[in-house]
Amino acid sequence: MTITPTRAAAGGLARQRTTRAGRAATRLRLGAPLVAVLAAQAALTLSLRNTAFQDEALYLYAGQRQLALWQHGAPTYDDYASYFSGAPWFYPVLGALADRLGGLAAARAVSLLLMLGTTALVAGLTRQLFDRNAGLLAAAAFAVTGPTLFMGNLATYDAPAVFLLALAARIAVAAAGHPVPVLWTAAPLLVAAVAIKYAAALWLPAVLGLAVLAAAPRGWGRAVARAVSLLLLSIALGAGVLLVAGAEFVRGLVATTTARPEGTDSVERVLSASAEYVTPLLLLAVTGVVLAVAAAARGDRLRVALLGLLLSGSALLAPAYQAHLHTLTSLQKHAGYGLLFAAPMAGYALARLIGQGTRDPRRLGLALAACLVLTSVGVRQSQTRYHDWPDAGPLVSVLRTQVRPVTGHYLVEESEVPRYYLRDLVEPYQWTGTFFFEYTSKDGRRLTGVPAYRAALDERYFDVVALRYGPTSAVDVQIDEVLRKGQGYEQIAQVPADSSYGRGAYTIWRATPDSQATRSR
Numbered sequence: 001m002t003i004t005p006t007r008a009a010a011g012g013l014a015r016q017r018t019t020r021a022g023r024a025a026t027r028l029r030l031g032a033p034l035v036a037v038l039a040a041q042a043a044l045t046l047s048l049r050n051t052a053f054q055d056e057a058l059y060l061y062a063g064q065r066q067l068a069l070w071q072h073g074a075p076t077y078d079d080y081a082s083y084f085s086g087a088p089w090f091y092p093v094l095g096a097l098a099d100r101l102g103g104l105a106a107a108r109a110v111s112l113l114l115m116l117g118t119t120a121l122v123a124g125l126t127r128q129l130f131d132r133n134a135g136l137l138a139a140a141a142f143a144v145t146g147p148t149l150f151m152g153n154l155a156t157y158d159a160p161a162v163f164l165l166a167l168a169a170r171i172a173v174a175a176a177g178h179p180v181p182v183l184w185t186a187a188p189l190l191v192a193a194v195a196i197k198y199a200a201a202l203w204l205p206a207v208l209g210l211a212v213l214a215a216a217p218r219g220w221g222r223a224v225a226r227a228v229s230l231l232l233l234s235i236a237l238g239a240g241v242l243l244v245a246g247a248e249f250v251r252g253l254v255a256t257t258t259a260r261p262e263g264t265d266s267v268e269r270v271l272s273a274s275a276e277y278v279t280p281l282l283l284l285a286v287t288g289v290v291l292a293v294a295a296a297a298r299g300d301r302l303r304v305a306l307l308g309l310l311l312s313g314s315a316l317l318a319p320a321y322q323a324h325l326h327t328l329t330s331l332q333k334h335a336g337y338g339l340l341f342a343a344p345m346a347g348y349a350l351a352r353l354i355g356q357g358t359r360d361p362r363r364l365g366l367a368l369a370a371c372l373v374l375t376s377v378g379v380r381q382s383q384t385r386y387h388d389w390p391d392a393g394p395l396v397s398v399l400r401t402q403v404r405p406v407t408g409h410y411l412v413e414e415s416e417v418p419r420y421y422l423r424d425l426v427e428p429y430q431w432t433g434t435f436f437f438e439y440t441s442k443d444g445r446r447l448t449g450v451p452a453y454r455a456a457l458d459e460r461y462f463d464v465v466a467l468r469y470g471p472t473s474a475v476d477v478q479i480d481e482v483l484r485k486g487q488g489y490e491q492i493a494q495v496p497a498d499s500s501y502g503r504g505a506y507t508i509w510r511a512t513p514d515s516q517a518t519r520s521r
Contacts, residue, residue, distance in 0.1 A: 033136050034123055038116050041143035045112055045152040048382060051392040052104055056155040057420035060107055062088055063096025064423065077428040081252040085330075086157040086197045087245065095155050104155065111159035115152035118159075118340065119143045121166040126344035128173045129214075129307070130292075131351065138347020144374050145281055146381025147336025153386070158333045161197035164189045166340055169207050172230070176214035180226055183211060187233040195241060198257045199334060202321060204234070206314045206341050213307045217300070263327030273328055274319030277335035278342075280377050284370060285312040285342040288349030295352075314341035332385045389414075390497035395466060395506045396421045398493045402510060406430075408463040411453070411479075413472060413506075432462070434472040434479075450478045457482040457489070465489065465509045468497045483509050 052060075066089055068074040080088035098106040122142045127135030142148055151158045168189040175183040190207060193200040208227045215223035242250055289308030296304040315338035322331050353367040399418050403410060403426050410426070412418055415433040419426065439452035439461070447455055456462060457479065465483060467476045483489050489509040497504040 034120065034139060037123075037136070037140045037143050038119060041116060041119055041148070041152070042112060044144065044379060044382070045115070045149050048149065048153045048386040050386055050389065051396075052417055052420055053154060053156075053389050054414045054416050056104070056107070058416040059084075059092045059157070060095050060099050060104070060155060061416065061420045061423060061428075063092030063094070064099070065428065066093050067096055079248070081248045082255065084252060085199065085256045086161075087195045087249065090192075091157045091160055091196050094160070099155075107155035108153050111154055111156070112152045114159040114163040115148060118163045118166045119148070121163070121170045122340065122343050122347075125166070125170045125173055126347045128170075129344055130348050133354070134344070134347040134351040136347070137350040137354075138343045140371065141281060141284065141346045141350065141374055142339060142343035144371075144378040145277075145336065145339050146378045146385065147277055147332060147339060149378055149382035150385050151333055151336055154333070156333070157197040158336070161193045161200045162337055162340055164193035164196065165200055165203055165207065165337065168193065169210055169341070172207050172211040173214040175211070176218070176223075180229055183226055183230055184233055186211075187230055187237055190234045191237045191241060194238065198253055199318075199321075199330075200337065201257075202317045203314060203337055203341065206310060206317075209306075209310045213303055213310065216303050260325060262325055263329065265326050265328045267323045267326065270323040270326065270328055270331065271319060273331055274322070274335060277332065277381065278315045278319065278339065280374050281339050281342055281346050282312065282315050284346035284349045284374075285315065286345075288312075288345035288347070288352070291352045292345070292348055308345055311341045311345050314338045332381075384500045387500040389417075390468070390470075390499045390504060390506075392417045392421065394495035395497070395508075398495055398508055399464065399466065400425070402464045402492075402508075403430075404463075409461055410464045410466075411456075411462040412464075412466040413468050413470060413476065418466075434467070434475050450475060453479050454482050460488050460511050463511050466506050468504055468506045470497070470499075470504065488512060 062076070062078070062080050062084070065074070065076040065078070066080075069076055080092075084092075095107045095110065098110045102109070119139045119142055123135040123139035125135075126138035151162065168186040171186040171189070172183065175186070186207065190204055194204070208231055211227040211230055212220075212223045215226055242253075285308075289305070289312055292308055293301055293305050315335075318331065318334035318338050322328065322334065350367050350370060353363055353370070355363055395412075396418050399410070399412070400422060403422060405425055406427060408426070408430055409432065410418075410430055411432045411434070413434045415431045419428065419431045434453075436448070437452045437456070438446070438448045439456045440446050441455045442459055445455070453475065457465070465479070467479065469476045483491075488511060490512050491507060492510045493506075493508040495506045495508070497506045
């Protein structure tokens with residue numbers, strides 16, 4: 001039996017279909033600008049091209065060794081937890097799994113997807129705090145900064161850590177009108193962010209502050225209590241992770257964070273480099289703070305002022321911490337963590353400059369100029385930073401003809417890179433870098449540093465040596481004295497190693513056949 005709907009019922013169904021179609025069209029219309037922003041971010045990120053960075057090679061290789069340990073019991077030959085700036089069993093394993101599927105490009109694609117997700121979360125966070133226009137413009141401002149583009153094409157800890165911080169911040173704001181358990185879902189995200197990258201702990205107060213300020217209109221006492229509960233739950237979960245991970249993990253965490261030795265870069269140099277990364281977006285963010293406070297209702301100005309200072313001030317955490325440590329290491333990435341929080345205020349400033357439905361060409365021109373400056377500076381920064389290391393292709397090509405499995409020993413500056421590319425040929429214990437070396441000479445002396453390198457070269461321990469006089473040039477020069485004596489080693493190649501710092505070259509030596517025969521005896 002066929003049931004024929006009545007005319008009224010048919011009309012109701014038609015109206016429902018029309019309503020659903022209208023809602024879908026509205027979502028498409030509102031979402032299209034954000035999709036365009038993400039597409040531009042992806043295109044700019046993928047324009048960055050170079051071989052593996054030293055950190056990428058180190059983490060992906062470590063992940064492969066960790067997987068081999070879990071699968072086959074193969075030793076890692078390294079205590080990664082003692083010096084990694086994140087849990088070695090977390091991101092390195094994720095990156096290695098992607099690397100197995102599609103090589104370095106696949107591992108970098110994971111970072112790109114996470115940074116695109118972070119940009120979308122910035123849009124949602126800002127929309128929750130202000131409005132849709134501010135959200136879109138905040139996403140656009142964040143998407144084109146140098147650190148964002150750089151991290152999006154780098155297979156390191158940073159993209160997943162930033163994404164988790166952004167997701168936790170989004171939940172902290174969205175949960176303001178919901179029961180406390182909704183807010184608690186941010187706790188495992190915060191713990192995971194810090195486990196992935198220990199430095200992410202610097203921005204935990206920013207997330208907690210957002211939880212307070214988002215809920216403050218419903219009562220300051222209640223808002224503070226909710227944030228404290230989130231903090232206590234995060235501490236409890238973090239303590240659980242430490243207990244499970246063990247003492248080695250704890251020692252590594254302390255060694256790379258609270259007990260990290262000071263570097264040699266001056267405070268002035270660190271702050272100058274920091275200004276390059278954060279100033280363009282920070283200026284917009286500070287402008288947004290002023291405009292937001294001026295537009296706020298009299299009774300809400302304190303909360304808005306605190307919100308603006310919290311978000312904008314977060315951009316200064318990485319510069320301050322690294323100036324304290326006197327190091328530029330990873331500053332080009334860590335600056336992006338703070339820009340994540342400053343972006344909402346920058347988006348608000350741009351939205352106010354444009355105005356609601358304004359056709360004022362001066363306002364539109366000023367906003368457009370700001371966007372163009374951000375994009376131009378961001379692209380230049382990311383392109384420069386992406387060539388801070390040389391193309392490893394020529395070096396790897398030469399080494400591939402010289403290395404042999406199991407028995408050879410190879411001294412290479414930044415050895416992590418050829419070790420990653422030649423992992424199918426050479427075991428991890430065959431490689432030595434120029435940052436640290438310990439050697440026991442034939443007469444029983446236990447040496448470290450330059451004396452160890454010189455003794456090993458005098459005794460022809462290394463089969464191949466490749467130096468580029470880069471990060472460890474002071475050590476390289478002293479090693480070079482032994483090599484250039486012409487006793488036991490011959491120069492076989494010199495390959496280009498140009499970078500953003502200037503022209504350079506890898507000089508490659510090989511132990512002569514006579515010295516190899518003498519050593520074998």
